Amino acid sequence: MIFWSGLAGENGRGPVEPGAHFYHSVLIDEHGHPINKRNAWAARATVYVHLIPPGAADTVHYRLKIPADAGSRIELHAKLNYRKFSWINTQFSFGGVRDPNEAKPDVTSDYDDGHWIYNGDTSGVSGEIKSIPNVPIVTLAEDKVELHILPASAPEPQMQVHLDASDWTRWNDYGIGLLLQGDLKGAVNAFQKITQVAPQNPDGWVNIARARFQEGNLTAAKAADEKALAIAPSLARANFFYARILRNQGKYDEAAGHLRIVLAQYPRDRVVHDEMGRILFLQRRYTDAIHEFEATLSIDPEDLEANYNLMLCHTGIGETDRAAEFQKRYMRFKADESAQTLTGPYLRTHPEDNNERQAIHEHVSVSAEMLRAAQAQSSAPVHGGSD
Numbered sequence: 001m002i003f004w005s006g007l008a009g010e011n012g013r014g015p016v017e018p019g020a021h022f023y024h025s026v027l028i029d030e031h032g033h034p035i036n037k038r039n040a041w042a043a044r045a046t047v048y049v050h051l052i053p054p055g056a057a058d059t060v061h062y063r064l065k066i067p068a069d070a071g072s073r074i075e076l077h078a079k080l081n082y083r084k085f086s087w088i089n090t091q092f093s094f095g096g097v098r099d100p101n102e103a104k105p106d107v108t109s110d111y112d113d114g115h116w117i118y119n120g121d122t123s124g125v126s127g128e129i130k131s132i133p134n135v136p137i138v139t140l141a142e143d144k145v146e147l148h149i150l151p152a153s154a155p156e157p158q159m160q161v162h163l164d165a166s167d168w169t170r171w172n173d174y175g176i177g178l179l180l181q182g183d184l185k186g187a188v189n190a191f192q193k194i195t196q197v198a199p200q201n202p203d204g205w206v207n208i209a210r211a212r213f214q215e216g217n218l219t220a221a222k223a224a225d226e227k228a229l230a231i232a233p234s235l236a237r238a239n240f241f242y243a244r245i246l247r248n249q250g251k252y253d254e255a256a257g258h259l260r261i262v263l264a265q266y267p268r269d270r271v272v273h274d275e276m277g278r279i280l281f282l283q284r285r286y287t288d289a290i291h292e293f294e295a296t297l298s299i300d301p302e303d304l305e306a307n308y309n310l311m312l313c314h315t316g317i318g319e320t321d322r323a324a325e326f327q328k329r330y331m332r333f334k335a336d337e338s339a340q341t342l343t344g345p346y347l348r349t350h351p352e353d354n355n356e357r358q359a360i361h362e363h364v365s366v367s368a369e370m371l372r373a374a375q376a377q378s379s380a381p382v383h384g385g386s387d
Contacts, residue, residue: 015087037112045339095119184211205228239259270306277313
């Protein structure tokens, strides 16, 4: 065993090592303590939020050092694991008690500076289990692959990519993960594989257009999206991104026409209503824009963009009282940017979380000591984990 990221202590029963890749959120209180004791009201800043929304994907990067005595092959075993509650939350919920050595812990509604220990009496907890339970770790997905190791003196091999039409979704997911991280060149390279293995699939061209648009290369973005529309003229996502390209080129009427195609299919898509409203605002058609942004608020009253633009639209038609009302809503719903200053001290003492919050980051193995301990337990079932 030469590498392990995501090792759960106590043979799968304990906490996951902090250098793993997690899908959860990390919030802190006013004094930089993690929100992990059912004290959500004290949350004041977000360190990071990792999730995979419907239809999206994520790409995780690992740095593996090949030992000199690795032999001719290495087997990689990757798993995505799930545990319903984090280890610390389970300990707190069942056995958490205040440290008896602290007579008056410093606790307010904004922070908790007190210490907790997790050896409390569990005989009175609700439920049938009268002890701190071992919440099982479930494997959601896994795969294995072999690496063939060449001698250090061997010449660098030529890259050989085997393209198969059935793999287009894998290339697409990989590219989406890179796109969301801001690796636009890598994303385009992945999406181009789709256009090679499945040239009649519009998704490759649509996503190339998305990446080129984020680069600011509107000409290349437009050319790629036009290829997608040639394959599927009514495809909603192709029309939506084409409208965004046209809007940035100042072609407002054409952009609105493509958004109407999307709205005919998804009339309750608030993002499309926001985009349509923005186009109408730029054309100074304030009343029509207000109609679109109000359609957004009928779906999500706290939509930030809609409240902001309604403030601008009502200002444009001289309705200052209504504009002030939406300004109040906007200020209420917008993120408190100054709260991010609270994360500084926390990140300096939690380097793993600092690494995890970066858009593009790498994970390395646990220490050699932890690897040896895991190897010693290899005769029993050992589970990597993610809380």
